[in-house]
Amino acid sequence: MQNAALRACEIDAQYTRFHIRANELRSALRFLRNLDFVGVNLTVPHKIAAFAQIDQADESASQAGAVNTIRLRDKKLFGSNTDGEGFLRAIRSEFSVDVRDLRVMIIGAGGGTGRAITWQCALENCERLVLVNRTHEKAAALAEQLQPFFAGPRVLGPAARLEAVGWEEAALRAQLADVDLIVNATPLGMNPSDPSPILARLLAPHHLVLDCVYGPSKTALLRAAEQAGARSANGLSMLLHQGALSFSIWFDREAPIDPMRKALL
Numbered sequence: 001m002q003n004a005a006l007r008a009c010e011i012d013a014q015y016t017r018f019h020i021r022a023n024e025l026r027s028a029l030r031f032l033r034n035l036d037f038v039g040v041n042l043t044v045p046h047k048i049a050a051f052a053q054i055d056q057a058d059e060s061a062s063q064a065g066a067v068n069t070i071r072l073r074d075k076k077l078f079g080s081n082t083d084g085e086g087f088l089r090a091i092r093s094e095f096s097v098d099v100r101d102l103r104v105m106i107i108g109a110g111g112g113t114g115r116a117i118t119w120q121c122a123l124e125n126c127e128r129l130v131l132v133n134r135t136h137e138k139a140a141a142l143a144e145q146l147q148p149f150f151a152g153p154r155v156l157g158p159a160a161r162l163e164a165v166g167w168e169e170a171a172l173r174a175q176l177a178d179v180d181l182i183v184n185a186t187p188l189g190m191n192p193s194d195p196s197p198i199l200a201r202l203l204a205p206h207h208l209v210l211d212c213v214y215g216p217s218k219t220a221l222l223r224a225a226e227q228a229g230a231r232s233a234n235g236l237s238m239l240l241h242q243g244a245l246s247f248s249i250w251f252d253r254e255a256p257i258d259p260m261r262k263a264l265l
């Protein structure tokens, strides 16, 4: 996708993949400073760890406490996070709705991507936000931090506008009656044998399901959504939009979205 964009813009550079282990991130970022890199993307599991290792973070990265895009200038690392805005654009293009009008549940809210999406939902002032995370304390701390965004009454009915709930069937069932959009921001689904983060019997036809996982095969969550008659999308659209935003950060220009989309298909 990025190489297609570079070709379309006639930029003489290449986008390449490096496998960096968690314990190698610090030295990898040091190498980047000294080599002729324009920038990098970071993905699972580096986004949160990288935040502490950059020279400067913009607002998107500071809010999420996570970085997915680094731009290099004069051997300094400038961090941004395009996952939140990429998510917004993906929801608009996949479901023709705006996040601000939705009641959203984010599973994996405590991870690098989950935090960025959660912040974006708060900034958009979505109708309702429900945070779920394997380590519940992280979701609870995030909900505490975001409380001021949800102080005003917007939604009709008794459900609280912002909640962190445990990852248990009864708690999820109770919440899902008052949720429109379910987002999987965990890596569950990257492996074909992974279970769905939400059981099919908890899903209903009114739900919209976005699985951030992108890959050639349907994840268990997407199969569960199909079984329940819910509309769903995988992470490809979000991948496209967060990548286009990264390109704009590196090159100070609009990304050529059509060749990028074509390269992804």
Ligand code: NAP
Pocket (backbone or CB within 6 Å): 043, 044, 045, 046, 047, 048, 083, 086, 107, 108, 109, 110, 111, 112, 113, 114, 133, 134, 135, 136, 138, 185, 186, 187, 188, 190, 212, 213, 214, 235, 236, 238, 239, 240, 242
């Ligand atoms: P991360 O920072 O490592 O976060 C992982 C999150 O998932 C944490 O909340 C973690 O919970 C939870 N988790 C991990 N393993 C789990 C398991 N076995 N069961 C339940 N929860 C589990 O990862 P990330 O960088 O946010 O990436 C998450 C996923 O989003 C990846 O699949 C990545 O490919 C995808 N993604 C897609 C796009 C896109 O454009 N489509 C963009 C970004 C990321 P704890 O807090 O308890 O550890």
